Amino acid sequence: MTVAETREFDPGLFLAEGDLPSDTVTPDLLILNQPIASFDVFARLWRHTIYQICADGGANRLYDMFEGALELRRGDFLPDAIHGDLDSLRDDVRAYYTSRGVDVSQDLDQYSTDFGKAMQKIFSRDSPSPQREVIVLGTLAGRVDQGLGLLHELIREESRHPDLQLWLFSESNVSFILKATHNIIQNTLSNRLFTRNVGLLPIYGPAVITTTGLEWDVKDWETQMGHQVSTSNHTVAEEVHVQTNAPILFTIERAVLATGAKPAQRR
Structure with missing residues (x-):
């Protein structure tokens, strides 16, 4: 994405109905423990990502989105991993995803957030390109401290990883x-x-x-x-x-x- 002194952004690519251009780095999807506002937005983001990970209780949000009319589609959206300290992950959600082969792993480090733990998990995977793109599905509504904390984590992760591009898709x-x-x-x-x-x-x-x-x-x-x-x-x-x-x-x-x-x- 970086060309000389210019950085180019096209956030609409991830919401388009068609496939990503062949020269585009396929992003990963990080689902946080926050409400998922729109199934249609979520489904398009999922389709355009190569690796999907839930940060701890983000798995609860993913599971609960498929209550009611969408329940039969829950099995179409199985994440690759659930990772964090797992203090928020419900037992029924863990049992469901574990039974379907989803990797559930725990990190008890008290000096990092579930966002940071999930980012470490993403970077532990081999990538064909030094450039990494991660779509973060979260919210800036609700508690002010958590919203500001999320914005803090964006700059922290991009500062740690110069080739990382984060996209925050919040409720609107x-x-x-x-x-x-x-x-x-x-x-x-x-x-x-x-x-x-x-x-x-x-x-x-x-x-x-x-x-x-x-x-x-x-x-x-x-x-x-x-x-x-x-x-x-x-x-x-x-x-x-x-x-x-x-x-x-x-x-x-x-x-x-x-x-x-x-x-x-x-x-």
Whole structure:
């Protein structure tokens, strides 16, 4: 994804009905212990990932999503692994997935979160490419401390692994970190997978940014929490360009996804 001084992002690829382009790194999927807001979004993300892992109680969320009308489809969405300290994993959920061959493993390290433990599990696997992409299925709603903690873990993991790209798919947005370089967010309008609502948040420290493709573009603009920030901005072009001298969080709102996602194929 990195080309010289420019980093390109196309978050709509993971929500498209078709296959990923052949030159795209196939991501892994990390399911956190947080509500899964949309089955249709979930099914498309699952289809576009090569390895699916639940962080401890994330397995409860996956299992419970298939109550009622979706129950017959539970067996079509078996994760490759469930990993964490396992203090949240219910006995009935563990028994179900274990009986179907899912790898359930425990890490009792009290100095790392289930998110961090799951990321270690992902990196323990061989990869054909040095570039790693991980889709994180979580939420920024609910407890404020947990939402901020999740944003902290995004920057921590990307700082530890320079070739890692994390995508946070929360209840209504896609969020990812723009690093200190020229960043291009592609296909923001034509695929109709997103609304025009975006935000550029300097939650990791002060930054100076220059943008094009937004309704309210800025040039050499100092942004800092507690001072001035570009929230509630709007896309007006197919590409949004952001030059920044420090990491910032970019978030774009998802449009309502058409129903009818294709069934997943178990690899």
